[in-house]
Amino acid sequence: MDWGHENRLAxxxxxxxxxxxxxxxxxxxxxxxxxxxxxxxxxxxxxxxYADALMIxxxxxxxxxxxxxxxxxxxxxxxxxxxLKDDIANEGITVSIKEAVRLNASAVALSLFIGSDYEHQSxxxxxxxxxxxxxxxxxxxxxTAVGRELEKRDARYLALACRIAAEHGAxxxxxxxxxxxxxxxxxxxxxxxxxxxPKLETARDALDLAYDAIKCGAQGVDMGRNVWQxxxxxxxxxxxxxxxxxxxxxxxxEEILRAGRVAGxxxxxx
Ligand code: R5P
Numbered sequence: 001m002d003w004g005h006e007n008r009l010a011x012x013x014x015x016x017x018x019x020x021x022x023x024x025x026x027x028x029x030x031x032x033x034x035x036x037x038x039x040x041x042x043x044x045x046x047x048x049x050y051a052d053a054l055m056i057x058x059x060x061x062x063x064x065x066x067x068x069x070x071x072x073x074x075x076x077x078x079x080x081x082x083x084l085k086d087d088i089a090n091e092g093i094t095v096s097i098k099e100a101v102r103l104n105a106s107a108v109a110l111s112l113f114i115g116s117d118y119e120h121q122s123x124x125x126x127x128x129x130x131x132x133x134x135x136x137x138x139x140x141x142x143x144t145a146v147g148r149e150l151e152k153r154d155a156r157y158l159a160l161a162c163r164i165a166a167e168h169g170a171x172x173x174x175x176x177x178x179x180x181x182x183x184x185x186x187x188x189x190x191x192x193x194x195x196x197x198p199k200l201e202t203a204r205d206a207l208d209l210a211y212d213a214i215k216c217g218a219q220g221v222d223m224g225r226n227v228w229q230x231x232x233x234x235x236x237x238x239x240x241x242x243x244x245x246x247x248x249x250x251x252x253x254e255e256i257l258r259a260g261r262v263a264g265x266x267x268x269x270x
Contacts (some may be wrong), residue, residue: 030083089117115162238257
């Protein structure tokens, strides 16, 4: 592996734990101003100190994140559809590698829509992005997107999608946790991080999800809604860090969350 590529990955995956807590806040690129992310700076600022990497678009990076204190940037570089259209899988590459270099991105990210009507275009997007990004030692994160078909999130489908992503050169893959997740991990030769998906019923559900995923071999989380739509976002990301980096159980993480909520309430913040 090239030195630059390795160095960038080491900014995302902490060298001492080889794991990462990424904060995903790129949702606006096709969903617009969704709940709790209407003003990205307000949402992100308190969470940034606890994120190893931030997954955002160039627009949010430039307008809403201080470059002096930003963690590693995982730059969203695919798009071209919005939630108003029938098929959000109709994506292309929207950002040049020159722009990624200018923004000092530690990785570039695109969605991969396996099984969709745009599967072919999506796989070629990934391959071309890998070709270009490799020239500059920039890792590529492939996101196994399911669009509106959330029921697709089973081990058979996700193992297929993750493997295809790795075969086409993704340096790491973002996917969903599912039953028999260890099968997804075992058949994917590059690191996996998990998304949280739509907000779960309770914070404990999200902690359980993270704990189970790490136990099965995920190398981190790249969660968005289950962090910044949580009742106490800072306490939530701190609890996730304990699971990912310190080997905490879901019970221990829930205790950190509870203590954080109490401290936040006393200080008048979350
Ligand atoms: C899709 O909107 C984005 O790629 C998100 O980064 C991804 O879905 C992860 O965020 P969440 O944990 O909210 O699912």
